[in-house]
Amino acid sequence: xxxxxxxxxxxxxxxxxxxxGDATVKRPELNKEVTDQEWDNFVYNRVSPRGKHFExxxxxxxxxxxxxxxxxxxTHEIFKTYKANEEIA
Amino acid sequence: MQKxxxxxxxxxxxxxxQNWDLAWKDPNPKEEYDVVIIGGGGHGLATAYxxxxxxxxxxxxxIEKGWIGGGNVGRNTTIIRSNYMHDENGLFSEFGxxxxxxxxxxxxxxxxxxxxxxxxxxHSDAQMNAYARRGNSMRLNGIDAVLLNxxxxxxLIPMADFSDNVRFPIFGGLMQPSAGTARHDAVAWxxxxxxxxMGVDIIQNCEVTGFDVSAGKIKGIRTSRGNIKAxxxxxxxxxxxxxxxxxxxxxxxxxxxLLQACVSEPIKPVLDKVVTxxxxxxxxxxxxxxxxxxxxxLDGYNSYAQxxxxxxxxxxxxxxxxxxxxxxxxxxxxxWGGIMDMSMDGSPIIDKTHIEGLYLNxxxxxxxxxATPASGWTFAHTIAQDRVHELNxxxxxxxxxxxxxxxxxxxxxxxxxx
Numbered sequence: 458x459x460x461x462x463x464x465x466x467x468x469x470x471x472x473x474x475x476x477x478g479d480a481t482v483k484r485p486e487l488n489k490e491v492t493d494q495e496w497d498n499f500v501y502n503r504v505s506p507r508g509k510h511f512e513x514x515x516x517x518x519x520x521x522x523x524x525x526x527x528x529x530x531x532t533h534e535i536f537k538t539y540k541a542n543e544e545i546a
Numbered sequence: 547m548q549k550x551x552x553x554x555x556x557x558x559x560x561x562x563x564q565n566w567d568l569a570w571k572d573p574n575p576k577e578e579y580d581v582v583i584i585g586g587g588g589h590g591l592a593t594a595y596x597x598x599x600x601x602x603x604x605x606x607x608x609i610e611k612g613w614i615g616g617g618n619v620g621r622n623t624t625i626i627r628s629n630y631m632h633d634e635n636g637l638f639s640e641f642g643x644x645x646x647x648x649x650x651x652x653x654x655x656x657x658x659x660x661x662x663x664x665x666x667x668x669h670s671d672a673q674m675n676a677y678a679r680r681g682n683s684m685r686l687n688g689i690d691a692v693l694l695n696x697x698x699x700x701x702l703i704p705m706a707d708f709s710d711n712v713r714f715p716i717f718g719g720l721m722q723p724s725a726g727t728a729r730h731d732a733v734a735w736x737x738x739x740x741x742x743x744m745g746v747d748i749i750q751n752c753e754v755t756g757f758d759v760s761a762g763k764i765k766g767i768r769t770s771r772g773n774i775k776a777x778x779x780x781x782x783x784x785x786x787x788x789x790x791x792x793x794x795x796x797x798x799x800x801x802x803x804l805l806q807a808c809v810s811e812p813i814k815p816v817l818d819k820v821v822t823x824x825x826x827x828x829x830x831x832x833x834x835x836x837x838x839x840x841x842x843x844l845d846g847y848n849s850y851a852q853x854x855x856x857x858x859x860x861x862x863x864x865x866x867x868x869x870x871x872x873x874x875x876x877x878x879x880x881x882w883g884g885i886m887d888m889s890m891d892g893s894p895i896i897d898k899t900h901i902e903g904l905y906l907n908x909x910x911x912x913x914x915x916x917a918t919p920a921s922g923w924t925f926a927h928t929i930a931q932d933r934v935h936e937l938n939x940x941x942x943x944x945x946x947x948x949x950x951x952x953x954x955x956x957x958x959x960x961x962x963x964x
Contacts, residue, residue, distance in 0.1 A: 472857050497799075502799055
């Protein structure tokens with residue numbers, strides 16, 4: 458079982474969280490011409506690295522806040538967690 | 547190649563089983579091949595076999611990082627079916643069903659194909675309507691489908707929970723009688739043995755470290771056992787597709803996730819169908835050894851771990867016990883995990899790429915094993931003819947940007963997110 462340190466509530470079990478995918482994906486800017494390729498990259502294409510991965514989780518059964526988690530996809534080691542509005546260092 | 551038969555079995559039994567030929571050789575990589583297939587799983591081995599058999603291309607190598615059949619072809623729950631609604635999936639899978647039926651004879655290897663039928667349970671009127679629609683679509687594509695009412699289901703699987711006070715009562719189900727199971731390892735070994743006998747080099751313990759591409763054309767691959775020149779290269783590495791794509795500077799509509807399965811202790815024959823729970827994601831069948839083979843949801847977050855996590859297993863088995871309460875009495879024998887290519891619409895990709903001579907076979911999600919023969923057959927065609935076959939034309943890489951998704955579950959993008 459993963460133990461995720463919610464930046465608001467502290468260390469909690471994985472069971473309280475739901476997963477939200479790659480946190481590095483950026484929506485194309487509003488009011489700007491968007492190419493099909495840019496839209497494709499935003500909606501569908503993912504790097505899905507083996508190793509360090511920045512991802513979104515929601516503390517669904519806790520404070521209900523979205524957070525960012527830096528986790529290793531091969532070992533499941535969690536290095537650091539961030540509030541949703543914090544920039545990834 | 548030594549032919550397997552009752553006579554060869556008796557003959558070798560009398561001589562103490564000392565004279566069997568090796569089923570496949572262990573060659574060193576040659577300098578150059580016409581086609582290199584990366585990935586010695588079911589799909590890779592089948593591709594090499596059909597390249598040799600259907601297209602007479604035998605200067606072929608299979609490059610496998612570990613050992614053949616050590617990945618998902620040896621880790622799945624062995625279910626074979628074609629109960630899809632969409633034409634692309636239905637026709638492709640039904641073509642595969644035909645290959646499954648002939649496989650043991652074709653490969654001279656008993657893959658223990660057992661068309662015992664699959665039942666998808668329905669737990670509401672709305673679900674019965676949806677199943678009726680899917681069943682009709684299947685029948686229009688020539689696939690057998692039978693809509694069962696509650697009593698008919700009860701006759702077939704009386705051990706399921708038909709009591710009145712359950713959260714998800716069984717309303718009925720959709721059955722594909724011709725679906726079933728097969729011995730997964732035998733499929734890998736059968737394809738490997740035949741491919742090897744036709745001249746394919748099966749090169750194990752050989753990791754691909756890079757690709758040689760010049761002027762938009764594939765020239766060869768770099769491996770832990772030296773560089774290999776190749777006119778054409780096919781990727782068949784479900785679970786590791788993203789890792790190799792990164793070496794090619796490609797970003798694909800795929801995430802890598804972990805799927806678990808488990809078996810119980812062996813018990814006497816109790817279940818002669820494959821059954822899926824309709825109010826969640828759980829499936830069960832009984833193996834020839836008597837074990838109950840079970841599986842369900844992904845662990846839910848990107849993973850290359852090839853081992854599972856307990857919360858998901860607990861969740862999946864809770865569904866199992868809701869469907870068949872007797873399962874709670876069984877001891878768990880083994881659990882394991884494999885890593886899946888989860889494509890963004892839940893359907894696979896078998897296509898050419900923007901690099902000339904590089905072909906892609908990936909995105910099999912939960913359903914790679916049953917697709918093994920059809921995937922190998924169509925991928926071999928795509929590689930040999932340098933064009934997709936009509937059976938895999940829908941499984942294109944660019945369908946995501948053009949909007950031609952094959953959204954079998956009607957859930958839109960990232961169908962696995964719960």
